[in-house]
Amino acid sequence: MIFVFGPIAVAxxxxxxxxxxACL
Incomplete structure (x- = not known):
């Protein structure tokens, strides 16, 4: 599960x- 959520969280x-x- 962590291997799937890890890259998504980083992205x-x-x-x-x-x-x-960009807003700043």
Whole structure:
């Protein structure tokens, strides 16, 4: 389960980071 959720969580974190950076 962690092997599936891990990469998704990392990808979501990067997307969120880019969205916040774009808004700033």
């Amino acid at each position: 979501a974190a990067w997307v969120l980071f880019y969205v916040i950076s």
